[in-house]
Amino acid sequence: MALTTRRRALTTLGAALAGTVALPGTRALAGERKHGPRPLWQAHAHNDYEHRRPLFDALDHRFGSVEADIFLVGGQLLVAHEASELDPTRTLESLYLDPLAARVKANHGSVYRGYRKPIQLLIDIKTEGSSTYLELDRHLRRYKHLFTTYAHGRVVPGPVTAVISGDRAARTPMEAQSVRRAFYDGRLADLGSAAPASFISLISDNWTLNFTWLGDGPFPDAERQKLHGIVRAAHARGQQVRFWATPDVAGPARDALWTELLAAGVDYLNTDDLAGLEAFLDAHRPA
Structure with missing residues (x-):
């Protein structure tokens, strides 16, 4: 009986080492091997390219969105904030x-291992929108299966969703495409328009042009209702919401404003402070 029990134990141990059976107490470790760190989907790296390691610093802080400004220069798409910095x-x-x-190749189809x-x-887009977008589209087409794609009325998810912001002239060539590898960043004026979420996937706007509250003192009730109404209207159409020009100096005011954005269901919190937003979102993780 003891020999049989010992053989069963050795069989279970061998299976566990082969990855087919989890021994007691090893389930968490197995999960860590299958999945990477939990992404912070609501974290948006504003002007991401200004960090020491563009893209990689944001991914190390588990961000779900990064921003790159581009200039079309002689057929090349150069990343910078100003033309003088090209x-x-x-x-x-x-x-x-x-x-x-x-x-994505290393992670078998996803940016964050284990998260689809x-x-x-x-x-x-910082240069003329129409010509820059058409060149950008040619670039995106070279990366097969990397980008979420709109094709003849259907959206096919990919590991990365490209959203086009900046010069508004990009909208015309985008709307004319039956197949594209990018979506359009609308403004609050586009909320409730005829354009569907399969075209305008994101509604972004300047916080200071729409709200007076910057995190100090109580949030005016009328402005809170306005914020919640914007998010409800966007989400009802399958669109996401982001505000830029929100306070980004560490302290109680920024925390108060971020807390209200989370409570309203805003999809992306905008920041240059990667570590600060990471710490905030970890501290405000749902129970």
Whole structure:
């Protein structure tokens, strides 16, 4: 009887080492091997390319969205905030597209290992929108299966969802496409328009142009109702919501405003402070 029990134990141990059976107390470890760190889907890295390690710093802090500003220069898409900062070595491919493709390949189809939800790549066009978008579209097409795609009325999810912001002239060529690998970043004026979420996937706007509250003192009730109404209206149409120009100096005011954004269901919190937003979202994780 003792020998039989011992043989069963050895069989179970061997199966566990082979990855087919979990021994008592090893379930969490197995889960860690299958999944990477839990992503913070609501974290948006504003002007991500200004960090020491573009893309990688945001991914190390588990962000669900990153932002890259692009300029069309001689057929190349260069990443910078101002034209005076352009560097021919800092292309959209080298900083974002190639690293994302390599990471997705290494993680068997996802940016975050074990999590199939796409991350967002917000591409802010700084040069003329129509011509820049058409060149961008040619670039995106080179990365097969990397991007969420709209094709003849159907949306096919991919590891990365590209959303086009910046110069509004990009909208015209985008709307004319029956197949595209990007979606449009609308404004509050687009909320409730005829454009569906399969085109305008995101509603973004300047916080200070729509709200007076910057986190100090109580949130005016009328403004809280306005915020919740915006989010409800967007979500009812399958669209996500982001505000830029929110306070981003560490302290009680920023925490108070971020808390209200979370409570309202805003999809992306905008920041330059990667570690600060990571710590805030970890502290406010739902029970």
